[in-house]
Every structure is written in C-alpha cells, then in structure tokens.
Amino acid sequence: SQTIHQWPATLVQPVGSPLSLECTVEGTSNPNLYWYRQAAGRGLQLLFYSVGIGQISSEVPQNLSASRPQDRQFILSSKKLLLSDSGFYLCASGSAVTYEQYFGPGTRLTVT
Amino acid sequence: DQQVKQNSPSLSVQEGRISILNCDYTNSMFDYFLWYKKYPAEGPTFLISISSIKDKNEDGRFTVFLNKSAKHLSLHIVPSQPGDSAVYFCAARKDSNYQLIWGAGTKLIIKP
Numbered sequence: 001s002q003t004i005h006q007w008p009a010t011l012v013q014p015v016g017s018p019l020s021l022e023c024t025v026e027g028t029s030n031p032n033l034y035w036y037r038q039a040a041g042r043g044l045q046l047l048f049y050s051v052g053i054g055q056i057s058s059e060v061p062q063n064l065s066a067s068r069p070q071d072r073q074f075i076l077s078s079k080k081l082l083l084s085d086s087g088f089y090l091c092a093s094g095s096a097v098t099y100e101q102y103f104g105p106g107t108r109l110t111v112t
Numbered sequence: 113d114q115q116v117k118q119n120s121p122s123l124s125v126q127e128g129r130i131s132i133l134n135c136d137y138t139n140s141m142f143d144y145f146l147w148y149k150k151y152p153a154e155g156p157t158f159l160i161s162i163s164s165i166k167d168k169n170e171d172g173r174f175t176v177f178l179n180k181s182a183k184h185l186s187l188h189i190v191p192s193q194p195g196d197s198a199v200y201f202c203a204a205r206k207d208s209n210y211q212l213i214w215g216a217g218t219k220l221i222i223k224p
Contacts, residue, residue: 004155006155032210043201043214043215043216043217044156044214046211049210049211051210059211088153090155090156092155094210094212099144099146099161099205099212100146100158100161101158101212102158103156103157104155105155106153106154106155108153
C-alpha cells in the first residue's frame with residue numbers, strides 16, 4: 001500500500017516570505033500526484049496535478065507553483081506568501097487504474 | 113460550476129442508528145464515485161467507491177447506492193458508531209481524466 005509523507009506538519013510564515021512544502025510517496029511507482037488546499041470549513045480545492053516528472057498542470061491561477069523533480073517527489077512553492085495562502089495543504093497520490101487517491105497527513109500553513 | 117454537491121453541511125445521528133449521507137452530481141460523464149472520510153487536521157482516507165455500471169456496493173457497515181437517472185448517490189453507515197464522527201466527502205471521476213471532482217463535505221456527528 002502507498003504511504004504519503006508530508007512535512008512540515010505545521011508552519012507559520014510572515015507575509016512576503018517564501019514557501020516550500022515537500023511530499024514524497026512510498027509503495028508505488030509513476031503515480032499521479034496532486035496538491036490540494038482546504039480552507040477552513042470548505043471542501044478540497046485542487047491546486048496542481050502531475051502525471052510524470054516535470055509535468056505540472058495548474059488548476060487555479062495563484063501565488064503558488066509546483067514542481068516534480070523525481071518520480072515520487074512533489075513540491076509546492078511560493079516566492080512571496082499572501083495572507084490568503086493560509087490553509088491546510090494536502091498532497092495525494094493516485095493512479096489512472098484504481099482511481100482512488102491516497103492522502104498525506106497535511107500541512108497547516110498560517111500566514112501572518 | 114459545482115458539479116458535485118453535498119447539500120447538507122452537517123448531520124447528527126444517534127449512535128447505533130443509520131447514517132445516510134447524500135451527494136448529487138450534474139455531469140453524466142462521471143463514471144466512478146468515491147467516498148472519503150476526514151478527521152480534523154488529517155488527510156482524507158478512502159472509504160468506498162462505486163462504478164457507474166453498478167447501483168450498489170457494500171463493504172462492512174458502509175454501503176453506497178447510485179441512482180444514475182437521478183444523478184444521486186448516498187452513503188449508508190449502519191450501525192453508526194462514535195468513531196464515525198468526521199467530515200465525509202463525495203468525489204467523482206470523469207472518464208479518462210486524472211482529476212477527482214469533490215463535494216464540499218458533510219460533517220457527521222454521532223451522538224452517544
């Protein structure tokens with residue numbers, strides 16, 4: 001079974017500072033990878049997805065970017081954080097065969 | 113355009129009784145539906161799924177029903193247990209698409 005690792009678990013950053021959240025996947029190869037954000041009391045908003053190394057699709061134009069330098073590594077970045085970037089960020093792994101997506105434990109980001 | 117809707121933000125059920133969570137969708141191209149459970153500050157965990165060619169799928173205490181003509185699916189939990197208190201998300205997959213379309217979630221509260 002797949003295991004999704006995310007770190008850090010919580011992060012408090014000032015407005016205008018950079019961001020780097022990392023996600024790594026174990027137990028599978030060539031997964032589809034996803035970054036979601038859940039704002040307080042809201043559903044899951046898909047931010048980025050990747051079907052392979054270096055292949056990134058953005059769903060929502062915003063202050064964030066994503067990269068996939070290795071098959072099982074997915075990174076979410078920002079050069080300058082905004083207050084509106086606060087939220088709960090989730091990394092997920094899935095495949096086109098099984099359809100299910102498996103989630104990491106999430107990162108709680110607070111921008112102050 | 114909200115293609116997957118969970119119209120009840122919350123639901124309260126007595127322990128031991130049946131919990132019924134509902135989900136409606138608008139896109140007839142969806143071919144696979146999934147239910148996820150999420151505890152606070154954790155990633156969602158996959159519960160149960162159903163293909164559009166079926167109308168029922170059962171796994172232990174969890175049963176998902178699909179009514180394609182009504183574009184409606186429901187998750188039944190019986191009997192409900194305190195550990196079932198969580199937010200439940202409905203998600204749908206569009207054929208040959210890597211993405212899941214998510215509902216906003218329903219918070220289920222199991223009363224002792």
